Each structure stands twice: as C-alpha cells, then as structure tokens.
Amino acid sequence: MNLTLKIWRQKDAKSAGKMETYPISNVSPDSSFLEMLDLLNNELIDKGEDPVAFDHDCREGICGMCSLYINGEAHGPDRGVTTCQLHMRMFKDGDTIYIEPFRSKAFPVIKDLVVDRSSFDRIQHAGGFVSVNTSGNTQDANAIPVPKRDADKAFDAATCIGCGACVATCKNGSAMLYVSAKVSQFAYLPQGRVEATERVLNMVEQMDKEGFGNCTNTGACEVECPKGISLEFIAKMNKEYLKAATCAEK
Amino acid sequence: MSKLDSKIPEGPIKDKWTNHKNKINVVNPANKRLIDVIVVGTGLAGGSASASLAELGYNVKAFCYQDSPRRAHSIAAQGGINAAKNYQNDGDSTYRLFYDTVKGGDYRAREANVYRLAEVSANIIDQCVAQGVPFARDYGGLLDNRSFGGVLVSRTFYAKGQTGQQLLLGAYSAMSRQIGKGKIKMYNRHEMLDVVIVDGKARGIIARNLVTGEIERHSAHAVVIASGGYGNVFFLSTNAMGSNASAAWKIHKKGAFFANPCYTQIHPTCIPRSGDHQSKLTLMSESLRNDGRIWVPKNMEDVMAIREGKLKPTQIKEEDRDYYLERRYPAFGNLVPRDVASRAAKERCDAGFGVNATGEAVYLDFSSAIMRYGKEKAMIQHETNASDDRIRELGEQVVEAKYGNLFQMYEKITDQNPYKTPMMIYPAVHYTMGGIWVDYNLMTTIPGCYAAGEANFSDHGANRLGASALMQGLADGYFVLPYTIGDYLASDIRTGKISTESPEFEQAEKEVRGQLEQLINIKGTKSVDYFHKRLGKVMWDKVGMARNEKGLKEAMEEIRQIRDEFWKDVRVPGGMDEFNPELEKAGRLADFLELGELFAIDALHRNESCGGHFREESVEEDGEQKGEAKRDDKNFAYVAAWEYKGDPKDAVMHKEELTFNDIELKQRSYK
Ligand SMILES: Cc1cc2nc3c(=O)[nH]c(=O)nc-3n(C[C@H](O)[C@H](O)[C@H](O)COP(=O)(O)OP(=O)(O)OC[C@H]3O[C@@H](n4cnc5c(N)ncnc54)[C@H](O)[C@@H]3O)c2cc1C
Ligand code: SF4
Ligand code: FES
Numbered sequence: 001m002n003l004t005l006k007i008w009r010q011k012d013a014k015s016a017g018k019m020e021t022y023p024i025s026n027v028s029p030d031s032s033f034l035e036m037l038d039l040l041n042n043e044l045i046d047k048g049e050d051p052v053a054f055d056h057d058c059r060e061g062i063c064g065m066c067s068l069y070i071n072g073e074a075h076g077p078d079r080g081v082t083t084c085q086l087h088m089r090m091f092k093d094g095d096t097i098y099i100e101p102f103r104s105k106a107f108p109v110i111k112d113l114v115v116d117r118s119s120f121d122r123i124q125h126a127g128g129f130v131s132v133n134t135s136g137n138t139q140d141a142n143a144i145p146v147p148k149r150d151a152d153k154a155f156d157a158a159t160c161i162g163c164g165a166c167v168a169t170c171k172n173g174s175a176m177l178y179v180s181a182k183v184s185q186f187a188y189l190p191q192g193r194v195e196a197t198e199r200v201l202n203m204v205e206q207m208d209k210e211g212f213g214n215c216t217n218t219g220a221c222e223v224e225c226p227k228g229i230s231l232e233f234i235a236k237m238n239k240e241y242l243k244a245a246t247c248a249e250k
Numbered sequence: 251m252s253k254l255d256s257k258i259p260e261g262p263i264k265d266k267w268t269n270h271k272n273k274i275n276v277v278n279p280a281n282k283r284l285i286d287v288i289v290v291g292t293g294l295a296g297g298s299a300s301a302s303l304a305e306l307g308y309n310v311k312a313f314c315y316q317d318s319p320r321r322a323h324s325i326a327a328q329g330g331i332n333a334a335k336n337y338q339n340d341g342d343s344t345y346r347l348f349y350d351t352v353k354g355g356d357y358r359a360r361e362a363n364v365y366r367l368a369e370v371s372a373n374i375i376d377q378c379v380a381q382g383v384p385f386a387r388d389y390g391g392l393l394d395n396r397s398f399g400g401v402l403v404s405r406t407f408y409a410k411g412q413t414g415q416q417l418l419l420g421a422y423s424a425m426s427r428q429i430g431k432g433k434i435k436m437y438n439r440h441e442m443l444d445v446v447i448v449d450g451k452a453r454g455i456i457a458r459n460l461v462t463g464e465i466e467r468h469s470a471h472a473v474v475i476a477s478g479g480y481g482n483v484f485f486l487s488t489n490a491m492g493s494n495a496s497a498a499w500k501i502h503k504k505g506a507f508f509a510n511p512c513y514t515q516i517h518p519t520c521i522p523r524s525g526d527h528q529s530k531l532t533l534m535s536e537s538l539r540n541d542g543r544i545w546v547p548k549n550m551e552d553v554m555a556i557r558e559g560k561l562k563p564t565q566i567k568e569e570d571r572d573y574y575l576e577r578r579y580p581a582f583g584n585l586v587p588r589d590v591a592s593r594a595a596k597e598r599c600d601a602g603f604g605v606n607a608t609g610e611a612v613y614l615d616f617s618s619a620i621m622r623y624g625k626e627k628a629m630i631q632h633e634t635n636a637s638d639d640r641i642r643e644l645g646e647q648v649v650e651a652k653y654g655n656l657f658q659m660y661e662k663i664t665d666q667n668p669y670k671t672p673m674m675i676y677p678a679v680h681y682t683m684g685g686i687w688v689d690y691n692l693m694t695t696i697p698g699c700y701a702a703g704e705a706n707f708s709d710h711g712a713n714r715l716g717a718s719a720l721m722q723g724l725a726d727g728y729f730v731l732p733y734t735i736g737d738y739l740a741s742d743i744r745t746g747k748i749s750t751e752s753p754e755f756e757q758a759e760k761e762v763r764g765q766l767e768q769l770i771n772i773k774g775t776k777s778v779d780y781f782h783k784r785l786g787k788v789m790w791d792k793v794g795m796a797r798n799e800k801g802l803k804e805a806m807e808e809i810r811q812i813r814d815e816f817w818k819d820v821r822v823p824g825g826m827d828e829f830n831p832e833l834e835k836a837g838r839l840a841d842f843l844e845l846g847e848l849f850a851i852d853a854l855h856r857n858e859s860c861g862g863h864f865r866e867e868s869v870e871e872d873g874e875q876k877g878e879a880k881r882d883d884k885n886f887a888y889v890a891a892w893e894y895k896g897d898p899k900d901a902v903m904h905k906e907e908l909t910f911n912d913i914e915l916k917q918r919s920y921k
Contacts (some may be wrong), residue, residue: 012828031527032663038529038779045777048742050823053831055317057490057811060659062415063321078662085662110461111829121318129423132380134302134728136370141379142337145391148835155384155409158416162320185384192382226738 001088005040005097007052010109015117017109019098029089033076034059034066035090040079053112061085061226064161067168068113069100074165074224075154078090082226102168106175106211113190117164119210120178126206127199128182130191142144154188157181159227166221172213178223179207180237181229187240197244254507254891254906263912267366267679270690271733275740282307284346284746286335286470288455289444290497292319294414294720295703296476297421298727304428308739311468312425313437313457315492315834320422321493323478323490324723327414328535328656330396330406331720332370338395338441342403344368351718352913354587355711356681356881358510358889360911362690363708370729375407377728383420384394385409396540398716400920402589406717411656412533417720421727440466441834442497443762445473445699446503448754452501452699454801456762457753463827465763467755469748472666472698474731477503479682479704481514483784483795483849487679488520489531494666494838495845498686505693506602507891507904508709509687511824511845512853515714516795517680518544519665520592522611531678532663534614535656536716539584541619541649542673544591544613545571547604554729556605563605563613563672569578574598582920589713589862590920592677593879596795599634599676606674609642615672620645677795681719683710683862687906691734695891698738702726704848707889712861766826769836773818778835781816783847785809785839793850795894798866802854805877806847807898815845847898852890858882875917883915 002008002025010017011052024043027036034056041051057065068083076086091097099113107115132138143156146154152247160181167175183200193197215234259270277285280747285836300312306743314322346555347368352359363404375393379385384392385407396405409416428434438461446454446469480495483489502508516765519534519542545551548570555561575581586594595612596606605611621638623643628636633717636644650657657668664674686694688708694701703723710718749755788808792801816839824830840874859868859879868880889906 028525028527030524030665033530035527035529039527042777042779045821046775047825048821051347051832057316057321057492058323058326059491060326060413060532061662062375063316063319063325063490065316066322080658081662084716087594087662087665089665114829117317120440121320121429121436124423124426129427130382131427132424133305133375134298134377134424134732134832136373136377138373138376138380138730139376141385142392146387147391148389149385149390151387154382155386157417158409158419159385159412161415162318180913188383189382190382191380220396239855246453 001029001091001093003027003091005093006096006098008100009112011054012111013108026090029087032059033070033088033090034084034085034087053114055114056084056189059084062161064163067102067115067163067165069102069168071098074102074168075156075226080226080228082161102164104167105174106173107164107167120162120164120175122210123175123179123203123206124182127202131195146189150188154185157185157188157229157233160229161227162227165226166225167212169220169224171214171218171220172216174215175207175212176215176234176237177225177229179203180233184233184236187236196240197247200237200240200244253695254687254904256360256690256906258360259690263362266362267369270624272496274733274737277736277743280893281743283309285309286743286748287472287474287735288470288474289474290297290455291322291476291478291703291705292425293322293324293476293478293703294421294723295705295727296474297713298426298724299474299476300434300730301421301424301428301729302728303735304433304437304656309479310428310434311437311470313433313440313442315441315460317423317438319436319438320417320814322418323493324418325415326490326719327720328411328539328719330398330413331374331543331569332374332405332415332715332717333407333721334368334405335344335372335375338404340403341575342405345649346403347371347405349717350401351709352711352715353499353918354715356713356918357711357883357887357910357915358860358908359709359711360908361910362787366730366794367709367722367725369719370725373729373848374721374724378417378420379421381411382422394538397585398538399536399585399591400582400715406536406537406849406886411537411653413496414720417724424833441501444758444838445696446746446755447504447696448752454755456749456758461829463830465692467750467759468668469750471742471745471748472700472735474700475686475705476702476727477705479678480684480842480845483785483846484679484789485782486523486528486531486790488517488531491530494841496838496841498701499841499845501686501699503696503894505696506699506701507687507893508581508684508848509891510684510852511849511890511892512713512856513677513683513861514795515681515683516592516677517676518588518677519596519614520678521660521675521682522608524778526761532659533680534673534675536588538614538653538656538889541652542584542616543573544561544584544612544614545573545600546605548572550602553603553605557607572603579920586920587715589758592795593864595677603919610676610715611674612676613672614675616649616668617672618650623648627917632861639676649849658875672887674856680712683707683712683714687889691737692731693738697859699734700731702731704860712863729785746794765836766833769820769822770838772820772822772827774821776819776821777823778820778832778839782839784812785843788812789846789849793853796864796866797853799831799854800852807852809843809846809850816843824869847893848901849896851901852892855890856886858886860886874921875919881917887915
C-alpha cells in the first residue's frame with residue numbers, strides 16, 4: 001500500500017508543534033499500525049532525518065503504553081483495539097492518515113506523539129488500593145466467597161489498561177471512565193468495600209486537582225475505550241460518591 | 251574451590267526456609283528508616299519487592315523505563331499462576347508442586363529454592379485476593395482453577411486471559427499506596443545504565459532520565475535487579491519491545507556471574523511469523539491447550555492442498571488428522587511441557603507437514619471442545635433436543651467466556667475467526683530460564699546486589715512450567731527478598747546515607763556518558779533495527795530450538811562480526827540530552843550483542859540436551875524414548891555460572907554442582 005501520513009511533530013514540551021507530511025510506500029496490509037511507523041522511522045533514519053517519537057511497549061494491547069489519535073479517533077478506526085493492535089488492512093491504498101498525540105490539559109506533550117500521563121498514576125496513589133500489607137498470614141483466599149456475578153463485574157472493571165483514550169476522546173477531557181473502573185473494581189469486592197468511602201472521595205478529589213474536565217454523559221469514552229469499559233461503571237462511581245459524600249464525616 | 255556459595259540452609263528440605271527465617275538477622279523498625287534500597291524494575295518481582303520493602307519501613311527508590319510501573323511486561327502474562335492450594339482436592343501438595351517443577355525443569359534447578367517456592371505459593375494467592383485481585387470464581391463463589399502443561403493436577407489460578415495484568419495491577423496498587431505515603435520514590439521513564447560498587451558492595455546506580463536525557467546518580471545500601479528476561483536477544487519474541495538485558499548485563503560486567511544463559515524457553519503456541527515487517531510475536535496462552543487439540547494432516551496431499559488454498563482444515567476428516575502430541579505422549583497428550591511440545595511441532599514441520607505458506611505452522615483446534623461444552627451447557631439449560639448448530643453456539647459462548655480476549659487478539663492479527671477454523675500456531679522465543687546467578691538469599695556474586703524474577707536464574711532449571719513465572723516473581727518479591735535482604739542490611743544500620751560524590755560514582759557516570767557519546771558519534775549508515783534483526787536471525791537459526799557444534803561455532807563468529815560492524819556503522823540520530831528512543835535501543839542492542847555470544851558459548855559447552863536446550867548430538871538412540879532429548883547427568887548436573895573477564899569470549903565458568911536428595915534423578919517421561 002502507498003499512503004500519505006500527516007504527523008504531529010513537536011520537539012519538546014516547550015516548543016510549538018506542527019503537522020508534517022510524509023509519503024510512505026510498500027506497506028504490507030498485514031503489518032500493524034506501529035510496524036508501519038517503524039518502517040517510516042527506518043526510512044527517516046536512513047535519510048538522516050529525525051524519527052517520529054511514539055510510545056509503545058507490549059504491542060499486544062495490554063500494557064496501555066501506546067496511544068495516538070488517528071484520523072480523529074483515539075486508537076484509530078477499529079473498535080475494541082489499541083493502536084498497537086490496529087492493522088493496516090483497515091486502511092485503503094492511497095489513503096491520507098492524520099496522526100496526532102492524545103490531547104488533554106492533563107496530558108502534556110513530551111515529544112511528537114508522546115504525552116505525559118503521570119496524572120493517571122497520581123489518582124491511583126490517592127486511593128487505588130486496598131490497605132493490606134504483605135504478611136504471609138492473610139486469611140485463606142477462599143475464606144470469603146465472592147458471588148461470581150460480582151467477581152466478574154470487578155474483573156470487567158479491572159481490565160482498564162490506563163491508556164487515556166477516554167480522556168483524549170472526551171470533549172471535556174474527563175477521566176471519569178478511567179477512575180470509575182478502579183473505584184468499581186474494589187466496590188464490587190468484599191476486600192475493597194472496607195475503604196470504599198475514603199477511596200472514592202480521595203480519587204475524585206485528585207482527579208479534579210489534575211485538571212481533568214467534568215463528565216456530561218456524552219458516552220464517547222465508552223465507544224473509543226479499547227477494553228470496552230462500560231459507562232455503567234461511571235454510574236456505579238456516582239452512586240458510590242453520593243453515598244460517601246452524604247455519609248462521610250470528612 | 252568454587253567461588254560459588256549457594257548458602258543453602260542445613261536441615262531437612264521441609265524445614266530449611268522456616269529455620270533460615272528464624273535464624274537470619276532482622277533490622278529493627280526504627281533503623282529501617284535509615285536504610286535505602288534501590289529496586290530496578292516494577293514487574294511482578296520488582297513491584298512486589300518495592301511494595302513489601304516499603305511496608306517494612308525501608309526507603310525504596312524504584313525504577314522502570316515505561317511511563318508507569320503498571321506497564322512492566324508482567325502485564326502481558328495471560329494464562330495463570332500456580333499455587334499448591336489443593337482446592338480441587340486432586341492430590342496437590344507442596345511436595346507435588348516441588349516435584350513437578352524440578353522434573354519439569356529437567357533436573358537442572360536447585361532443590362532448596364524450588365521447595366521454598368512451592369511452600370510460599372499458597373500465600374501468594376491469599377495475598378493477591380486480599381489486595382482485590384479479581385481471580386476467576388465458580389458459581390459457589392470460590393476460586394476456580396485450570397490445568398497447565400507438564401502436570402497432572404489443576405492448580406493454576408487465573409483471571410481470564412489477563413492473569414498477569416491483574417496480578418501486576420495488584421502489585422502496582424500496593425506500590426501506589428506506598429508512593430502516596432512517600433515510602434517509595436518512583437522513577438518512571440528512567441533506565442539504569444550501570445551499578446556502582448563502593449568497597450566491594452553495590453551502593454547505587456547510574457540512571458538516565460529518558461525524558462530529559464539527564465544522567466543521574468542514585469545511592470542506596472542495597473540494589474535489587476528485577477529487570478525481566480533477555481528473550482529479545484532473538485529480536486523476535488513474545489517480549490515487549492523494550493524488554494532488555496542491560497541491567498542484568500551491566501551488573502554481570504561488574505562482577506555478577508551469569509548462569510546458564512543458553513536456557514531459553516521456546517513457547518509452542520504463538521502466532522506464526524508472517525513477514526519482514528514484523529516487530530514481535532504474539533503468544534497464544536498455554537491455557538488454550540486445556541481445550542485445544544494440536545494437529546497436522548496425516549497426508550502430504552492434504553498439506554499441499556491446504557497451502558494452495560484448495561482445502562480448508564475443517565474439511566479434513568478426523569481419521570486423516572495426526573494429533574501428534576496425543577499420539578506420541580498418551581499420558582500427557584496436549585499438555586506436555588513446553589519444550590517437548592515445541593520440538594514436536596518443529597519435528598512435524600521439518601518433515602514437511604507445516605500448514606501455512608512458510609511451512610512453519612500447526613493447528614490448534616477448538617472444535618471438539620466447543621461441541622463438548624455446548625452439550626454440557628445444553629444439558630444444564632434443559633435443552634434436550636438442541637441441534638448441532640445450537641450446541642455449537644452454546645459451546646462458543648463457553649469458550650468465549652474462558653478465552654475471549656485471546657480469540658479476539660488472534661482474529662485481529664490474522665484476520666481469521668478461530669471459533670470457526672482452527673488457529674495456526676508455531677513456537678517462538680518466550681522466556682529465559684538463565685539469568686543472574688543468585689544464592690539462596692537471592693544475592694548475586696556482588697555483595698548487596700540482588701536479582702529477582704525472570705532476571706535471576708534460580709527456580710526453573712532448564713525449562714519452566716507454565717504459570718510458574720508469575721508465581722516465582724511474586725514469591726521472590728513478596729515473601730523471600732523482604733526477609734533475606736534484612737540479613738544483609740542488618741550490618742548497615744550505622745552506615746548512614748551513601749554519598750554520590752565518591753570517586754566510584756564519578757567513574758561510573760563517566761563510563762556511562764562515554765558509551766552514550768560513542769554511540770551517537772559513530773554516525774554510521776545503518777539503523778539499530780538493522781543490526782538487531784541480523785543478530786536475531788543468527789540466534790534463531792543457530793542457537794534456537796535445535797543446536798549443534800558447527801552452528802554454535804559459526805554463531806559465535808557471526809555475532810562478533812555483527813558486533814564489530816555495529817560499533818563502526820550504526821546510526822543513532824539525535825543527541826544525548828533529549829528524549830531519544832533510538833539511543834535507548836542502541837544501548838540495549840550493544841548489550842545483547844555481547845550476551846548473544848556468551849549464550850552461544852554456554853550452549854556449545856553444554857553437550858547434552860536438557861529442557862529447552864536441545865543439542866542434536868545428544869538424542870536417545872533406542873528404547874521407548876527413542877528420538878527424545880538425552881540428558882547427561884554424569885557430566886552436566888551443574889549450574890554454569892560465567893564470570894566476565896573483559897570480553898564475552900574470555901568468560902570463565904564456575905560450576906555449582908546440583909545435588910538431588912529429595913527427588914530421584916530420572917529420565918523425564920511424559921509418555
Ligand atoms: C506474553 C507472555 C505471557 C506470559 N504468560 C505467563 C503466564 O501465564 N504465567 C506465568 O507464570 N508466566 C507467564 N509469562 C512469563 C512472565 O510474565 C514473566 O516471566 C514475568 O512476568 C517476569 O516478571 P519480572 O518482574 O521478572 O519482569 P518484567 O515484568 O519484565 O519487568 C521488568 C521491569 O524492569 C524494568 N526494566 C528493565 N530494564 C530496565 C533498566 N535498564 N532500567 C530500569 N528499569 C528497567 C521494566 O521497566 C519493568 O518494570 C508470560 C510472558 C509473556 C511474555
Ligand atoms: S477506561 Fe478504557 S480508554 Fe480509559 S484508560 Fe481505561 S482502557 Fe483506556
Ligand atoms: S503497546 Fe502495549 S497496549 Fe499498545
């Protein structure tokens with residue numbers, strides 16, 4: 001396939017960026033989107049130009065490191081996949097493809113397509129855990145049965161990979177889907193219930209501090225989320241938050 | 251006398267760990283506050299170690315090269331984690347897990363370590379559940395299990411095909427709690443480039459801030475390396491793109507012995523290669539072998555017709571299929587250990603029965619499982635007259651609930667629907683059993699420098715059983731290191747902060763800068779990937795699934811050649827003081843190019859076949875085991891630990907003899 005790439009280039013956080021055009025040829029439809037960028041980068045290196053910086057690691061849709069806003073969609077046109085799982089067969093010969101970083105106030109650009117998502121980590125530091133030490137004598141794993149329905153729900157929420165597509169997609173730059181996934185995972189499990197009140201209050205507070213926007217129930221995040229994290233969890237978090245805010249003496 | 255002291259405690263194997271814990275030195279809580287520990291890596295091993303050490307009161311500095319500790323490659327582990335819980339009441343026990351692991355490792359692991367691993371395994375599950383890890387459960391609300399290769403009991407705990415993700419997020423949450431409290435200082439996007447040794451002890455590291463390019467000095471009273479495995483020396487593997495050997499290799503060059511570098515696991519069920527554009531290979535979890543049956547056509551005409559696209563696998567009749575694992579290994583069938591399954595696939599493909607255009611693929615077929623589950627589900631739902639189509643539909647639902655994400659992953663990559671047509675799979679490099687040599691306390695041959703997780707060599711011998719790496723990583727980090735490191739640090743309570751202004755730090759930083767500058771200033775004509783692919787090809791062709799003397803000698807020569815060319819002709823764009831992924835890659839490849847040679851040297855010296863290491867010269871010639879790998883216990887029942895002497899080819903081998911008191915050394919049979 002022969003393609004035209006329009007790619008956001010930005011030297012570092014302080015510099016201004018702009019779109020640059022790169023033609024690319026002989027792309028295999030079986031290659032992944034990132035393999036296509038590898039090809040481009042090797043050509044740029046051969047020509048003595050600066051390769052395009054982008055984040056990636058596992059290349060199988062689980063680490064959450066890859067990002068990219070492709071033709072106006074987080075993780076590109078395919079559904080239920082990350083950019084590293086996107087394959088070139090989704091595009092047509094001759095296409096022009098626009099590639100930009102995930103944009104949000106809370107995700108400053110580091111270079112080209114690489115952004116800083118450490119705000120996500122800080123929300124977890126505020127409460128994304130169960131306060132249990134490693135001891136070697138916690139109670140037996142089967143001591144508290146957990147209804148399969150709850151365990152499955154907790155698991156579904158826990159599959160969030162922390163990629164940030166939800167934020168990049170949201171017109172408000174809201175992180176509600178991401179935060180609700182962690183809050184819900186623990187809210188469904190007896191082990192997490194103990195600290196449910198503190199957790200939801202602290203995590204939401206940190207989320208607001210980081211400069212993420214408010215949720216207006218548009219639902220774009222759910223559509224673009226590569227892991228199918230459901231809006232249901234936002235509802236769950238709102239319920240948890242309301243409960244906590246009204247009952248807690250904080 | 252060997253320089254290696256494995257420090258295995260005295261006493262019967264069952265009591266060694268308990269006795270050892272009772273006897274070792276402990277640091278009182280007030281003094282722990284005066285002690286700093288550096289942990290390189292935030293995977294299951296490093297993440298769990300960081301969290302546990304911080305909980306104990308040490309000041310931890312943790313490092314990872316990704317933008318968050320949650321992205322360490324442990325996240326990609328799919329199938330599950332073993333533990334001797336015996337919840338299924340199928341006769342499992344600490345001893346059985348110990349036995350299976352030693353046997354599965356082809357009798358090349360240290361008994362005492364493996365026993366301890368089995369002993370703490372049950373605690374891991376308790377700990378993870380307490381943290382809120384959502385393992386799969388049955389309808390009664392209790393934890394569910396599945397089976398993995400090489401064992402006859404069901405002891406694998408799982409969370410769909412995302413077990414590693416859930417366990418790592420558990421460790422990450424424990425870390426987050428400590429980061430929030432200020433007990434762990436987290437350095438994301440930082441790469442360790444050297445260890446600093448002061449008065450013979452590991453006292454810090456030199457790291458590069460990958461965002462700014464700044465070279466930083468970090469001091470501590472002890473350094474833990476938990477940087478994962480070195481499978482990427484093959485270029486193509488199931489590892490993440492950034493997985494590297496550098497942290498391990500740098501400590502090796504400073505005095506840590508490297509053990510059994512040639513022990514590599516080639517995983518039988520990965521998506522086959524498709525072309526030159528490929529940057530990595532994708533695993534299809536071993537758990538699929540619980541339900542998938544592996545086969546190739548019996549007749550060559552069918553193979554040809556399939557390759558030409560004239561025949562579909564679903565059209566081949568049952569009697570014309572060769573379920574070669576079930577045929578060769580009736581007792582274990584599709585659940586033989588990985589090394590055995592991989593070689594069997596290679597054997598069929600070498601004989602010409604490979605089912606794709608490259609001739610390197612076999613089928614992994616779920617149709618019988620789908621029908622079996624469908625019938626079961628129809629029964630449960632009282633659909634007594636369900637049609638075949640309905641049964642298939644129900645069966646597909648069950649299979650989807652078990653392996654949905656893996657099937658989706660397969661379909662996205664290959665554009666084929668594995669519910670309707672068998673998957674195509676082929677072996678790929680997956681895991682490295684070799685690694686930094688450690689004693690029973692997980693200390694390397696550098697005092698104060700520890701190695702944990704896949705980075706060390708310790709528990710899996712010459713072949714790792716499925717679902718045992720997650721177990722080992724968490725055992726090391728949650729339950730072993732936090733104790734054993736205290737024994738060493740107890741003598742450091744009066745040391746005070748380690749200065750980073752010493753000549754040793756000065757010198758280490760100078761060397762690191764020197765190497766980076768050198769890489770940038772070569773300004774050659776070829777990219778890093780160009781050299782990495784060449785190295786990978788030599789490794790795969792000559793140091794891969796089957797090895798022989800001639801090939802290994804050629805490989806050593808060719809790797810040196812590539813290394814020389816690399817240092818003359820690589821082109822690294824950009825500078826040192828900026829975000830520069832090509833520079834990171836170049837540094838990692840420089841280390842792989844040295845490790846690759848030692849790897850081949852080790853493979854050449856080990857003139858026996860054991861586990862994942864298969865020497866064509868060492869095969870059973872007759873009897874029931876004809877054609878199977880032949881181990882040589884008389885000459886090779888030892889760990890080969892290599893000492894660096896200025897060049898990989900001059901490395902000196904030290905032997906740690908392995909003694910087996912609790913398990914009888916036997917030919918491994920899965921027949
Ligand atoms: C696809 C796949 C599936 C698997 N499935 C299973 C399974 O089902 N069951 C099982 O038991 N095992 C499985 N394994 C094996 C298992 O996942 C790994 O062996 C294990 O997770 C390794 O953990 P670790 O903590 O040692 O290293 P990793 O998780 O690899 O972590 C390495 C860490 O070191 C850091 N690092 C590396 N180098 C540097 C450096 N120079 N400076 C700073 N930081 C550095 C990285 O940032 C990372 O944080 C699987 C492996 C793969 C690849
Ligand atoms: S909720 Fe979805 S889109 Fe948002 S971070 Fe998690 S996985 Fe990514
Ligand atoms: S690179 Fe890991 S999710 Fe894409």
